[in-house]
Amino acid sequence: MSSATESFSVRHQAIYEVVKTIPAGVVATYGQVAAIVGCSPRLVGYALASLSAGMDVPWQRVINSQGKISIRSDGAADPRQRQALIGEGIVFSLKGTVDLKRFGWDGPDWDWLYERGLQPPPRRDSAASGRFP
DSSP states (O other): OOHHHHHHHHHHHHHHHHHHTSOTTOBEEHHHHHHHHTSOHHHHHHHHHTOOTTOOOOGGGEEOTTSSOOBOTTSSBOHHHHHHHHHTTOOBOTTSOBOHHHHBOOOSOHHHHHHTTOOOOOOSSTTOOSSOO
């Protein structure tokens, strides 16, 4: 495996491991996951789009920074993502957005991050849970 391919694979694995920590009933943004892993939000999207069938990664819990389901290359949002999130208790506004203050993820525990050499995500707001100073 070339070093570029190996780096790509390692980065995707890190993205998948972070996404696996997002609990049901909350959502993260591509930017949050990217900040933790140290990559671009676009790479997070590419990694999630390239998931193989049967991989146990809750891809549906990652949305864009506007609180919306991102549009795919074919110009449509994935209706499976919306249905999966609704099934987890996520509420969408009439405009199709998720209230990130209500349903936003605060990130994994610090111990989990530091054991893996990852960074805490930026705080969502000043009323964050206190896990990240």
